[in-house]
Amino acid sequence: MANDLKRYQEKSITPVEEYVCTLSDDLQKIAENELRETDKLRIHSLKALRDWVMENQRIIKCRLDNMVLLKVLRVKKYSIPLAQETIERQLLFHEGLDGYDFFSNVDVLKPHVLEMLEKGLITVLPKRDENRRLTIYIRFELIDPAIPEIGNVFLSLVTILLEILTDDEENQIRGFNYIFDLSGANLKQLLIFPIDIWLKIGKNSEKALAIRHKSFHFLNVHPSAMFLIKFFMKHMPDKLRKRVKLYTTNLAESGIVPLDNIPTEYGGTIPMKTITDEWKELILSKKEYFESYKDVRINRALYPQSYLDCTLDSLKVPVNHLDFNNNIKSKNEYVSAGVIGSFRKLEID
Numbered sequence: 001m002a003n004d005l006k007r008y009q010e011k012s013i014t015p016v017e018e019y020v021c022t023l024s025d026d027l028q029k030i031a032e033n034e035l036r037e038t039d040k041l042r043i044h045s046l047k048a049l050r051d052w053v054m055e056n057q058r059i060i061k062c063r064l065d066n067m068v069l070l071k072v073l074r075v076k077k078y079s080i081p082l083a084q085e086t087i088e089r090q091l092l093f094h095e096g097l098d099g100y101d102f103f104s105n106v107d108v109l110k111p112h113v114l115e116m117l118e119k120g121l122i123t124v125l126p127k128r129d130e131n132r133r134l135t136i137y138i139r140f141e142l143i144d145p146a147i148p149e150i151g152n153v154f155l156s157l158v159t160i161l162l163e164i165l166t167d168d169e170e171n172q173i174r175g176f177n178y179i180f181d182l183s184g185a186n187l188k189q190l191l192i193f194p195i196d197i198w199l200k201i202g203k204n205s206e207k208a209l210a211i212r213h214k215s216f217h218f219l220n221v222h223p224s225a226m227f228l229i230k231f232f233m234k235h236m237p238d239k240l241r242k243r244v245k246l247y248t249t250n251l252a253e254s255g256i257v258p259l260d261n262i263p264t265e266y267g268g269t270i271p272m273k274t275i276t277d278e279w280k281e282l283i284l285s286k287k288e289y290f291e292s293y294k295d296v297r298i299n300r301a302l303y304p305q306s307y308l309d310c311t312l313d314s315l316k317v318p319v320n321h322l323d324f325n326n327n328i329k330s331k332n333e334y335v336s337a338g339v340i341g342s343f344r345k346l347e348i349d
Contacts, residue, residue, distance in 0.1 A: 008050045012064035013295045019046060019066045023169060031173050035074045045073050048080050049087070058322075060297040062091055067167045072210040074172050081320070088319040089208040091298050097204065097310050098197055102155035106163070106290040108283050112153045113160070116142070117280060120263065120272050122157055124165065124279065127261040133214055134165065135177040135257055141184035143192060151192040155201070160283055160290070166211055175212030179256060183220035190228055199235060204310045206237065216244045217256050 008016045021039065023031065031037035049069050053059050063069075069083075076082040094104050108114070116122070121142040125135045147153060165171050182190075193201065218229060233241050247254045252267025262268025263275065303322065306314040 004047070004050075008054065008064050011053055011059065011061055013061055013292045014063045014065040014068070016050070016064050017066065019043070019070075023173075027170060027173050031074065034077075035173065036078045037074065041078055042070070042073075045078055045080060045083070046070070049073070049083060052080075052084055053087070056088075058088070058299050058302045058319075059091060060299055061295050062087070063296070067169070067172075070169065071166050071172045075210040075212060081318075084320065085318050086208065086210055089204070090210075091296065092303070092307055092310060092319070093204055093208040094293070094296050095298065095300070095308055097201065100149075100152050100155065102152055102159050104293070104296070106156070106159060106293045108160060108287050108290060110153070110156050112147050112150075113157050114280060114283070116144075116153060116157050117283070118273075118276050120265070120276065121154070122161060123263065123272070123275055124161060125257060125261050126270065126275055126278075127258075129177065129257065131174060131214075132170070133174045133177055134171060135179060135261075136161070137179045137181065137251070139181040139183075140189050141181070143185070143189040145188045145192065151197075154192060160286075161279075162209070162211065163290070164282065164286060172210075172212070175214040177215045177217070177256075178213070179217045179219060179251065181219045181251060182222065182225050183250060185225070187224075190225065195228075195231065198232075200310065200312060202232065202235065203312055203315055207315055213240055214243065216240070217254070218244070218246050219249065219251060219254060221246045221248060 005016045005018065019042065021028075021042075028037075046066065046069055049072075050064055053062065053064060069087075072083045072086045076086060097103075119142050120139060123137040123139075125137055128134055143154065144150060165176070191198075221229065229244075229246070233244055236244070247256075250266065251257070251262055252259060259268045260270070263270055263272040265272050300308060304314070307319065307322070
């Protein structure tokens, strides 16, 4: 085992260590019932993914630690081929999307990122709900369109928070709730990216991000914003679309979360500064860790340009349909480049 782990370190930017289960009985039960996870399957799957990465000529450097692989395995319910696809899509996403570097340059000191955190643009509410899930609260009114590349700033902050949150096993298993507050927001703040770029980011995120999205709540929905919400819902997977709820009230009146889990500025009892100070300290402590993300690399010569550009068309064909001569095989012919297992029809959440 020790020799295997040492071998994996050749391609990993993070330490590869033996997994030691510290999950509570409750989390283990949820993981088994909802995600098919067992001790035996977990050990087998971690090894299978690492072996695949080591054999995959397209991947030069990536994360191979337990947390990054488990978050993918759990979201894909331990389908090895689907997990492999997600890992490689993450690496392509990392290469950059339309010139944005929110995932390849995870610099916590990037201009305006901490400023937007302190303002409360994105707040991780401190208390878990009745299902022990955390809730992420986004207030679009606090987006400042005057900030250069505000879209990049916004997604950089989102990336930093989600990377930290999803490196926690409880969050991986339980998933997250989201509250999008549209009160006071105008179209300039909602359209920090053109709609086609929003769509491209969203569709690539579906393929690349390993997160269990459990509920979406839109507050203070004004008729002028409905066309945007309907547009995004149209392009959501059906399962996620059913988890969307719309409200005309504010956060305190909505009843989504109790008042003792709401910032005082929005009618609750917890000062926003208390929440943001804790997160700022945590984010700054991860600075060196996030700097290692710059070492992630793929062999660009082995991908068609459309995959490097993360085009919507490239999302229609799994990465493992590519051969090593840069050609895309027929959609009806599944070509495995080190793939273990077979695709199964699963409900992914």
